Amino acid sequence: MNLTTHVSGYPRIGEDRELKKALEAFWRGQHGAAELDRVATELRHRHWQEQAELDFVAVNDFSLYDSMLDLACVLGVVPERFGPSGVPLTLERYFRMARGRSRVGGAPDVPALEMTKWFDTNYHYLVPELEKDTEFQRGWDKPIRETREAIAAGFRAKPVMVGPLTFLALSKRRDGGDPLEALGRLLPVYRELLRDLRRAGAEWVEVSEPILAERQDGVLLGALKTCWSEALTDGPKILLAVPFGGLGPARSILATSAVDGVHVDVTRAGAEVDALRKEWPRHKVLSLGVIDGRQIWRADLDALRNRVAGFRDRGNHLWIGSSCSLLHVPHSVDREKTLDPELRSWMAFAREKVAEIGAVAAAERPVDACTAAAEAARRRRQHAGVEDSGLRTELANLSAESFSRSEPVERRRALQSEALGLPLFPTTTIGSFPQTDDIRTLRSRYRRGLFGDAAYEAGLDVATAEAIRIQEDLGLDVLVHGEFERTDMVEFFGELLEGMVVTAQGWVQSYGSRCVKPPVIWGDIFRSQAMTVDRLRRAQAKTSKPLKGMLTGPVTILQWSFVRDDLSRSQVALQLAWAIRAEVVDLERAGLKIIQVDEPGLREGLPLAPKERRAYLDGAVRAFRLATSGVAGTTQIHTHMCYAEFEDVAAEIAALDADVITLEAARSGSSGWGGLVEAGLGSAVGPGVWDIHSPRVPSVEEMAEALRQGLKVLPAERLWVNPDCGLKTRGWEETRAALAHLVEAAERVAAEVKERELLTTG
Numbered sequence: 147m148n149l150t151t152h153v154s155g156y157p158r159i160g161e162d163r164e165l166k167k168a169l170e171a172f173w174r175g176q177h178g179a180a181e182l183d184r185v186a187t188e189l190r191h192r193h194w195q196e197q198a199e200l201d202f203v204a205v206n207d208f209s210l211y212d213s214m215l216d217l218a219c220v221l222g223v224v225p226e227r228f229g230p231s232g233v234p235l236t237l238e239r240y241f242r243m244a245r246g247r248s249r250v251g252g253a254p255d256v257p258a259l260e261m262t263k264w265f266d267t268n269y270h271y272l273v274p275e276l277e278k279d280t281e282f283q284r285g286w287d288k289p290i291r292e293t294r295e296a297i298a299a300g301f302r303a304k305p306v307m308v309g310p311l312t313f314l315a316l317s318k319r320r321d322g323g324d325p326l327e328a329l330g331r332l333l334p335v336y337r338e339l340l341r342d343l344r345r346a347g348a349e350w351v352e353v354s355e356p357i358l359a360e361r362q363d364g365v366l367l368g369a370l371k372t373c374w375s376e377a378l379t380d381g382p383k384i385l386l387a388v389p390f391g392g393l394g395p396a397r398s399i400l401a402t403s404a405v406d407g408v409h410v411d412v413t414r415a416g417a418e419v420d421a422l423r424k425e426w427p428r429h430k431v432l433s434l435g436v437i438d439g440r441q442i443w444r445a446d447l448d449a450l451r452n453r454v455a456g457f458r459d460r461g462n463h464l465w466i467g468s469s470c471s472l473l474h475v476p477h478s479v480d481r482e483k484t485l486d487p488e489l490r491s492w493m494a495f496a497r498e499k500v501a502e503i504g505a506v507a508a509a510e511r512p513v514d515a516c517t518a519a520a521e522a523a524r525r526r527r528q529h530a531g532v533e534d535s536g537l538r539t540e541l542a543n544l545s546a547e548s549f550s551r552s553e554p555v556e557r558r559r560a561l562q563s564e565a566l567g568l569p570l571f572p573t574t575t576i577g578s579f580p581q582t583d584d585i586r587t588l589r590s591r592y593r594r595g596l597f598g599d600a601a602y603e604a605g606l607d608v609a610t611a612e613a614i615r616i617q618e619d620l621g622l623d624v625l626v627h628g629e630f631e632r633t634d635m636v637e638f639f640g641e642l643l644e645g646m647v648v649t650a651q652g653w654v655q656s657y658g659s660r661c662v663k664p665p666v667i668w669g670d671i672f673r674s675q676a677m678t679v680d681r682l683r684r685a686q687a688k689t690s691k692p693l694k695g696m697l698t699g700p701v702t703i704l705q706w707s708f709v710r711d712d713l714s715r716s717q718v719a720l721q722l723a724w725a726i727r728a729e730v731v732d733l734e735r736a737g738l739k740i741i742q743v744d745e746p747g748l749r750e751g752l753p754l755a756p757k758e759r760r761a762y763l764d765g766a767v768r769a770f771r772l773a774t775s776g777v778a779g780t781t782q783i784h785t786h787m788c789y790a791e792f793e794d795v796a797a798e799i800a801a802l803d804a805d806v807i808t809l810e811a812a813r814s815g816s817s818g819w820g821g822l823v824e825a826g827l828g829s830a831v832g833p834g835v836w837d838i839h840s841p842r843v844p845s846v847e848e849m850a851e852a853l854r855q856g857l858k859v860l861p862a863e864r865l866w867v868n869p870d871c872g873l874k875t876r877g878w879e880e881t882r883a884a885l886a887h888l889v890e891a892a893e894r895v896a897a898e899v900k901e902r903e904l905l906t907t908g
Contacts, residue, residue: 149454149464149507150431151200154352154387154409154439155207155306155471156193157496159655161481165189169210169659172237173245179237186210190292194301196497199504202304202350205296206289207471210237211244211272211658214316215259217308218243218274221335222283223317225275227256235286244272244658246840258840260318260813261657262791263750265356265390267440267474268664268706270657274317276325282335289339293346305348306471309355309386310336311369316357329369337378344382351382352409356470359391359414360754370396374403385409385433389470391754392418397425407431411469412453413438414754423457432457433465436506437499439472442652442666442708444494446523447516450506466507472496474654476663481651489647489668492526526668527712531645534670541720549771551803553779555828558805562782565739566692570899571853571867571892572623574832576786576808577635577696577742578872579613579628580881589633606630607684614688616882621889624740625693627685629874633663635698635744636706640665642677643725646707657839660875665707667718673725676732683736694784695733695741700726700769705747716765723772730783731776742784743774745802746871749787749795763798770802782806788834788871796825808832810870812852813839820859831856832866835891836884838873843884849891854898862899867892 159165168185171177190208197203209216218224219235229239246258260273289305296303310332317325343351357366378384383406392415393400393408400408407430412419419434426432434457436450457464478497482490494502505515526532551558588609592602613628632638640646646665653661678695686693700722709718726743733741748766753759774783785802788810792799799807799822809819811833819833833856835849849867856865867888873881 147461148509149458149466150202150433150462151466151503151507152202152304152352152433153197153200153204153468153472153500153503154354154389154435155204155473156197157473157475157477157654158189158193158208159653159661160189160192161477161651163653163661165210166659166661173241182210182237187295190295191299194296194299197500198301200500201302203296203301204306204352204471205293205301205303205348206305206307207473208292211241212270213308214271214274214313215240215244216286216288217313218272219286220284220288220339221313221332222285223274223276223280224285225259232283246837246842255842255845257842258813258837261839265360266750266752266754267390268654268656268662268747268750269474271316274313276314276317276319276328278319278321278323278327280328280331282328282332284335284339290342290346293343293348297347303348304350304352304385305343306352306354307339309353309357310373311366312355312357315361315366324365326365326369329372333373337381340378340381340384344380348382350385350406352385352387353405354387354389356389356391358388358393358396359411362394362396367395367399370399371403374400374405377404383407383431385431385465387433387435388415389435389439390414393422394418397422401425401427401430405430407433407463407465409433409435409465409467411435413440413469419453428460428463431463431465432460433467435467435469437466437468437502439468439470439499440474441711442475442493442495443711444492444498444519444522445502445506447502447505447512447519451511451516454506466503468499468503472499475499476649476652476654482649484650485647488525488529489666491522492668493666495652529669531669532712534645534672537670537672537721537724538717541717541724544772549768549775551775551777551779551783555803555805558779558782559830561780562739562805565780566782568623568692570862570896571865573867573889573892574622574624574694574808575617575626575885576869576872577626577629577694577744578632578874579626579630580876580878581630581874582878585609585630589631603681606681610681610685611688614685614693617885618689618691620882620885622885623691625689625691626696627682627693629696629872631681635872636703637663637665639677639698639703640707642673642675643671643722644674645669645671645721662706665703667704667707667709669710670713671718671721671725673728677729679729679732679736682733682738686736686738692740693738695730695738697726697729697733697741697743699743699745699748699785700773701751701766702745702747704769705751716761716769719765719769720772723769726773727776730774734777734781739780740782740784741774741777742786743770743804744786745770746786746788748799749791752795763795767798767801770804774802774804784808786871792819793821796821796827800825800827800829804829806830806832806866808834808866808868810834812844812870813837823859830864830866831860832868834868834870836869836888838869838871838876838884841876841880843880844887846887846890846894849888850894853891853895857895857899862896 194203247256314325387409476495784806835852
């Protein structure tokens with residue numbers, strides 16, 4: 147018999163990024179709520195149809211911005227600054243929570259919810275805000291409405307919900323308390339929501355608890371018992387899913403709980419599979435997530451069918467699905483018309499993964515599918531470029547000196563102070579400037595072959611010159627060239643490094659309307675030519691102020707790519723680091739005195755399983771140091787990190803031995819970076835004073851106060867002033883206004899410091 151099949155979610159944005167385009171048109175006021183709803187409805191129905199060969203379609207996985215935000219609205223968790231409680235949710239209010247609002251007319255200035263990374267993925271979620279006494283109440287009816295919509299359209303709907311433990315554990319209480327203390331108040335409301343889903347026609351609801359893959363402490367396991375200690379009267383059957391890791395000690399709790407089944411991420415918890423086969427109660431569903439929802443390589447169908455074969459005696463109580471939501475992979479390989487056909491034959495995106503699930507679950511071996519998968523794997527192993535023995539030997543023979551700067555950070559600080567002559571509280575930006583329609587048109591016309599290299603470079607030079615003029619007029623101290631040639635900080639390098647390839651339509655959602663195309667690492671990586679040197683040399687020649695050479699770090703390129711599965715990630719990271727090192731050295735030779743190697747992906751890559759973290763962190767630090775240790779002490783190495791819990795990797799950030807670290811701090815309101823200093827950080831720090839993912843422009847005093855808070859952690863001589871992140875998604879009007887405030891804030895606080903020093907010495 148064929149096994150029951152399903153997925154835990156599907157890409158939302160549409161194969162042509164229809165959701166992105168509709169959202170941004172709505173935000174610009176080009177169309178109203180009715181048109182946005184029309185596009186969203188059309189996408190949901192299309193995506194359900196693409197899952198139609200499965201036994202269930204995923205429902206409530208679609209979101210206009212983020213599923214954590216959606217559940218907060220469903221449970222009535224809407225902070226007072228976004229409007230009074232108890233009133234119906236509007237789109238304006240929903241997007242105000244996601245994006246904030248600048249002061250306009252009589253409307254108050256409203257900061258957005260904090261945003262950070264979803265476990266070890268590059269997806270960003272919005273962090274719900276709780277009070278000590280938050281009362282939960284039913285608000286938005288989105289899950290109920292979309293379940294009815296799917297059933298009315300003829301689909302067997304399986305709503306997917308973020309679980310109560312994950313929702314609370316990832317929330318933040320404004321008083322710093324433990325959000326899990328609210329579980330007793332949340333559960334009655336959550337259970338009533340589940341009952342309403344049953345009344346809407348849902349047989350099963352998938353309750354996703356990825357927090358169990360990361361935390362398995364007594365508090366959380368006790369909360370798990372509380373959640374499912376008794377059956378849900380008049381409710382749907384519950385499939386409790388744990389993506390991104392294993393069940394661990396939760397396995398025995400769930401086996402005796404009231405849940406009706408578990409969904410296991412076999413790609414991350416393979417060691418538990420045999421134990422589950424023996425121990426999991428046979429009257430409960432065991433759902434195996436055998437198709438990797440985080441990778442794009444074709445599955446070995448015969449191997450997976452063999453693995454599943456030992457469970458088939460469970461009959462209807464055995465399900466087959468994806469390891470996690472397919473949100474993290476592109477839509478369909480069929481869209482890749484320009485990709486090398488050989489490379490394309492190795493890949494499976496969301497639509498192809500749906501077919502793979504069916505092939506694994508089929509009663510009879512699907513000969514054509516299994517044979518094709520095996521042949522693609524054979525050709526991939528034998529393909530030229532997959533292995534470069536010379537490169538591997540070179541990396542294996544690196545000396546210890548390759549991983550260390552020639553002078554300690556204190557000595558470098560003195561050398562760089564003399565070489566650069568920067569003022570107190572140096573001001574800078576993170577790298578990119580607004581990507582206007584003119585810039586996008588320039589790149590598009592060049593890619594379509596409508597003009598040659600000379601005309602393209604001339605157009606970029608004009609944009610760069612204007613960006614430099616604006617920065618000089620604003621009074622910034624350290625400039626950037628604007629990155630107008632780059633669609634994305636990782637994709638750009640993926641197009642230039644050997645062993646990597648960039649797809650044409652392989653978009654995945656990062657947050658909201660922001661989509662990225664992760665490059666594919668298919669072979670050994672090396673730099674065949676300089677990637678940024680000529681352009682940055684020309685940019686530096688346009689100004690007498692120091693200009694940063696902008697590069698993406700090896701760990702972030704690794705984390706934000708689809709990585710080969712036939713070589714360890716640590717080895718791939720070293721290959722990337724060796725390539726970036728060559729670029730760093732060439733930039734120094736070209737006369738750049740400041741080089742920034744961004745690593746926003748470092749914390750994101752931290753494994754959820756504690757036993758795997760040490761090896762990852764050691765490898766990440768080695769990769770960064772290899773990339774940046776080939777320059778003189780007078781050359782200032784910057785790095786940038788954002789939207790992560792920095793304190794989790796404080797010692798490793800200190801061990802990177804960068805000269806300056808710029809951090810996201812404005813959106814999170816975080817002072818957590820102070821833990822870096824306690825961990826021995828010797829670098830200067832630029833805690834962000836402007837949340838660039840919101841359209842609001844913070845006041846001078848707001849930025850100045852953020853700097854004053856920074857002075858409680860570091861001396862003035864080690865503080866920089868900068869936004870949270872790059873500015874490519876912002877417009878020029880708000881960029882100019884915010885940067886003018888930033889410069890004025892730096893000058894204001896510098897004057898205060900100097901005045902205090904005069905009073906002290908006087």
